[in-house]
Amino acid sequence: MQDELVFYTNPMSRGRIVRWMLEELGQPYRTEVVAFGPEMKAAGYLAINPMGKVPAIRHGDTVVTEAAAICAYLADAFPQAGLAPPAGDRLRGAYYRWLFFGAGPLEAASVNKALGVEVPPERKGMVGYGSMEDVVGTLDAALSSANHLVGDRFTAADLYVGAQLGWLMQFGVMEKRPAFERFVASLSARPAAVRARGIDDALLPPKA
Incomplete structure (x- = not known):
């Protein structure tokens, strides 16, 4: 069974x-x-x-x-x-990268921003995400040049990061950049x- x-x-x-x-x-x-x-x-x-x-x-x-x-x-x-890319596929590297980016830098930076926690510039090196600007810029660069985060097809990394982006933009924690809105709109329309x-x-x- x-x-x-x-x-x-x-x-x-x-x-x-x-x-x-x-x-x-x-x-x-x-x-x-x-x-x-x-x-x-x-x-x-x-x-x-x-x-x-x-x-x-x-x-x-x-x-x-x-x-x-x-x-x-x-x-x-x-x-x-x-x-997910199959075991042994080199795209597993990018897949893990973006899953952990969503669970790490994106989550931490967004929660701190929502709570009004500001990291002093001289302490930037002590936090894993650096700054909210670093996080936004990294994600914007990735999504401005591709429809997906991993290769040319939808994966759980897109789902996880896209779900977070949609929520963060909805509540004003993340700025609504064109690449983010396009990415979230495409994922939100999926039947599932x-x-x-x-x-x-x-x-x-x-x-x-």
Whole structure:
């Protein structure tokens, strides 16, 4: 029997990235919605993720947390979906680069900006991302010259970075550069992305 794939999420979280990834796979999965607050910090869920946060997946006996790691794991667990360069392909280098760029410099710089944390110029060398300007410039250069981050086709690296960019621009954390808007618009129109948004939107609590 195929190992069951269980997805732990909340529609108001980074779980939306993983939902999109799961829809791209086209594999059956079961969703467990975990409420923020006591439920997410309860012993039952802490056994899945001791950090007490979502998203997480359980694939048979394997548990994976952290959105970028989940995307990387799923791409390799279901290679037929074609969401990662095959093992041994030299494009794996670029693939890992951009996945970790999204999970590292892009995430850290954006969170600091959103919180109003400014790194003094003389301390720039102490932070992994350097400055927000460095992060934006690096990503802009990559997306201004290509439609995808890895080779000439869509991968989980595009999905992860594109999902972050869309969210950051929506909330004004990232400036809306033409290359970013073009990239996000193209990815957002993918059928799996549309399905994922519909599923998660339906799980949102009703507006007061």
